[in-house]
Amino acid sequence: MKPAGIITxxxxxxxxxxxxxxxxxxxxxxxxxxxxxxxxxxxxxxxxGYGAFALAAACQFFPPGTVxxxxxxxxxxxxxxxxxxxxxxxxxxxxxxxxxxxAVRKDKVIAIHKLKNESFFLRPVSATFHARDVFAPVAAHxxxxxxxxxxxxxxxxxxxxxxxxxxxxxxxxxxxxxxxDNFGNAITNLEVSALENHGGATLEVLNAGERxxxxxxxxxxxxxxxxxxxxxSSGFLEIxxxxxxxxxxxxxxxxxxxxxxxxxx
Amino acid sequence: MKPAGIITxxxxxxxxxxxxxxxxxxxxxxxxxxxxxxxxxxxxxxxxGYGAFALAAACQFFPPGTVxxxxxxxxxxxxxxxxxxxxxxxxxxxxxxxxxxxAVRKDKVIAIHKLKNESFFLRPVSATFHARDVFAPVAAHxxxxxxxxxxxxxxxxxxxxxxxxxxxxxxxxxxxxxxxDNFGNAITNLEVSALENHGGATLEVLNAGERxxxxxxxxxxxxxxxxxxxxxSSGFLEIxxxxxxxxxxxxxxxxxxxxxxxxxx
Amino acid sequence: MKPAGIITxxxxxxxxxxxxxxxxxxxxxxxxxxxxxxxxxxxxxxxxGYGAFALAAACQFFPPGTVxxxxxxxxxxxxxxxxxxxxxxxxxxxxxxxxxxxAVRKDKVIAIHKLKNESFFLRPVSATFHARDVFAPVAAHxxxxxxxxxxxxxxxxxxxxxxxxxxxxxxxxxxxxxxxDNFGNAITNLEVSALENHGGATLEVLNAGERxxxxxxxxxxxxxxxxxxxxxSSGFLEIxxxxxxxxxxxxxxxxxxxxxxxxxx
Numbered sequence: 001m002k003p004a005g006i007i008t009x010x011x012x013x014x015x016x017x018x019x020x021x022x023x024x025x026x027x028x029x030x031x032x033x034x035x036x037x038x039x040x041x042x043x044x045x046x047x048x049g050y051g052a053f054a055l056a057a058a059c060q061f062f063p064p065g066t067v068x069x070x071x072x073x074x075x076x077x078x079x080x081x082x083x084x085x086x087x088x089x090x091x092x093x094x095x096x097x098x099x100x101x102x103a104v105r106k107d108k109v110i111a112i113h114k115l116k117n118e119s120f121f122l123r124p125v126s127a128t129f130h131a132r133d134v135f136a137p138v139a140a141h142x143x144x145x146x147x148x149x150x151x152x153x154x155x156x157x158x159x160x161x162x163x164x165x166x167x168x169x170x171x172x173x174x175x176x177x178x179x180x181d182n183f184g185n186a187i188t189n190l191e192v193s194a195l196e197n198h199g200g201a202t203l204e205v206l207n208a209g210e211r212x213x214x215x216x217x218x219x220x221x222x223x224x225x226x227x228x229x230x231x232x233s234s235g236f237l238e239i240x241x242x243x244x245x246x247x248x249x250x251x252x253x254x255x256x257x258x259x260x261x262x263x264x265x
Numbered sequence: 266m267k268p269a270g271i272i273t274x275x276x277x278x279x280x281x282x283x284x285x286x287x288x289x290x291x292x293x294x295x296x297x298x299x300x301x302x303x304x305x306x307x308x309x310x311x312x313x314g315y316g317a318f319a320l321a322a323a324c325q326f327f328p329p330g331t332v333x334x335x336x337x338x339x340x341x342x343x344x345x346x347x348x349x350x351x352x353x354x355x356x357x358x359x360x361x362x363x364x365x366x367x368a369v370r371k372d373k374v375i376a377i378h379k380l381k382n383e384s385f386f387l388r389p390v391s392a393t394f395h396a397r398d399v400f401a402p403v404a405a406h407x408x409x410x411x412x413x414x415x416x417x418x419x420x421x422x423x424x425x426x427x428x429x430x431x432x433x434x435x436x437x438x439x440x441x442x443x444x445x446d447n448f449g450n451a452i453t454n455l456e457v458s459a460l461e462n463h464g465g466a467t468l469e470v471l472n473a474g475e476r477x478x479x480x481x482x483x484x485x486x487x488x489x490x491x492x493x494x495x496x497x498s499s500g501f502l503e504i505x506x507x508x509x510x511x512x513x514x515x516x517x518x519x520x521x522x523x524x525x526x527x528x529x530x
Numbered sequence: 531m532k533p534a535g536i537i538t539x540x541x542x543x544x545x546x547x548x549x550x551x552x553x554x555x556x557x558x559x560x561x562x563x564x565x566x567x568x569x570x571x572x573x574x575x576x577x578x579g580y581g582a583f584a585l586a587a588a589c590q591f592f593p594p595g596t597v598x599x600x601x602x603x604x605x606x607x608x609x610x611x612x613x614x615x616x617x618x619x620x621x622x623x624x625x626x627x628x629x630x631x632x633a634v635r636k637d638k639v640i641a642i643h644k645l646k647n648e649s650f651f652l653r654p655v656s657a658t659f660h661a662r663d664v665f666a667p668v669a670a671h672x673x674x675x676x677x678x679x680x681x682x683x684x685x686x687x688x689x690x691x692x693x694x695x696x697x698x699x700x701x702x703x704x705x706x707x708x709x710x711d712n713f714g715n716a717i718t719n720l721e722v723s724a725l726e727n728h729g730g731a732t733l734e735v736l737n738a739g740e741r742x743x744x745x746x747x748x749x750x751x752x753x754x755x756x757x758x759x760x761x762x763s764s765g766f767l768e769i770x771x772x773x774x775x776x777x778x779x780x781x782x783x784x785x786x787x788x789x790x791x792x793x794x795x
Contacts, residue, residue, distance in 0.1 A: 040280060
């Protein structure tokens, strides 16, 4: 796979300070023609699950050969490893703490390497900012064509966050909220297509035993202020309030159990 | 007009999630050399008027041939159309709900086309994210040189938001607040040049019958904490507090009536 | 020094409106191939010290020949000057109000020029938005190779913010908080290396006569919720709460006095 010259950034650094800017400066010092795309820098600080979900939702929409860097790294400076992963379509660079794992959940992993070769780092390596000193220059070198094998020894596996599989049985499926987006939409791990033989029947959505809404095609299928569940842009069922925040108004958060089933005729 | 290879983005998606990143990934998949510029992604969700004003204020400062994409799209998935507009200077792409209309208010429109040709879309087209599936790839194709006529049938007109014209009569002009910016400055539809024969006289600014400030050349013409009206960077009179928020302290919002007139000698 | 084709932007404009987008549009009109990097646009409005610190912390990590634009400009439209500075490594463009001064504090200044030649401006120059009308086009021309001497007359000096030097004496050093970052970390002007002969001894950190934490290598050297001081990515000692906000929980702000010293054996 040839690198595409595109590097994406997914972090919890915020945008108020100079941290993201520096990461880009370091990349351009190594690879002056890299195209730099922000996925987000506003993840909840230290929340590896949010980072893993955002990266997984975003990465597939980039051209093959894109280098995806994700840094949610509460353990920076401690013993956690740093890795690069190559799949059939992309390169991934980040701490070995699970943040990369959902992005490659369904893909064939071709190679995993520890980042050990300091000649690809910005030195001296600080104890607090590996995005600048390790991940940025390594990503820039990968986008330049450096093979993963030059970066450090191959390893067999890496830290994987458990993906909470939805369970479906007959006309019901049970899952949970995985991510609450900026609009307050509660994105679940449920896929309507997984519900067998629902064949166009009306589907209802329950939380804690109570029906909170029905499944529809789009947000405005319900009047303003009402709840609706739609298959969101990430392919998963998400619960929304037309013009409002479902998370707030329906008291949903990451981990809230969600059940969908056919409405009894 | 030759495309400039520049695509601007004006949305209400926020920056906390991956939505803007994906839109850029899709564009780069179609047009790897596109220059991507964020105008804003922090418009009040669903506020078409704010989007229309921001696009109109920003678009003129880009090179000819720029493709401007604006997506404030509360009706995504419903029956609202999707369009591309070509003027003498720019291309515009977005939902046909008025968000593009103030940007082309004073320009000669050369062509308007419905976006109907699905071969330019990312398929399958979702019901919730047309920025990704329709507007991004179409904009990338336009920046690649695809003529609007390939995108779908020409139409004669599109949804236009009413532009609230200021009225001037003798030494007075009456208008209203159209936009409150990040600093709390209240931007109006009043142009000082429209006030006939004011010839350097001191001008006072009134809201609800009370004088709130005078017109001056720049913010610091008044002491810190005091109100002033200046011709802002968009060419319209804006009411500011030097070092504070005029909207908050003077209780101004979109729609607040503003009158300017010569001070009685 | 040859320009690198990279222009960075450090401002207090916020991202909610179209101001940053316009600045980029103007730059691309002059220099279509410029690489545009946001350092930050979320500085506290009008806070020149924050701007000076952010620019100084960020600028060194960009390739030689980068043009750094910093605009925190409460005096826009008044008598304050506009300048460009060339050092051995970078170009700097901004208002002459101190915002550029900490970035060049330790560097040899090769040239300082007033921005006076209006043929490099976007005209007419507004009274409220010199980033658009003066600094953006001038930076784009510098990145195009225009020498500073073409921009206006050379000057001998420019407005410099006083850099509060830390004082160290024997086993103690006294400094102050200069910047509070997005995570609530309180960044000081203290450098551990400046503390003579500390030779690996444990160091304690005091504010207002009370010990608030010890110096360690990285944030997670202490349990979650506890305070720690580390040498941050800018090279200065910063006081953090592992997983929290040191500024809030320890009541630290810009100007808070910080003392470090060896713990008595």
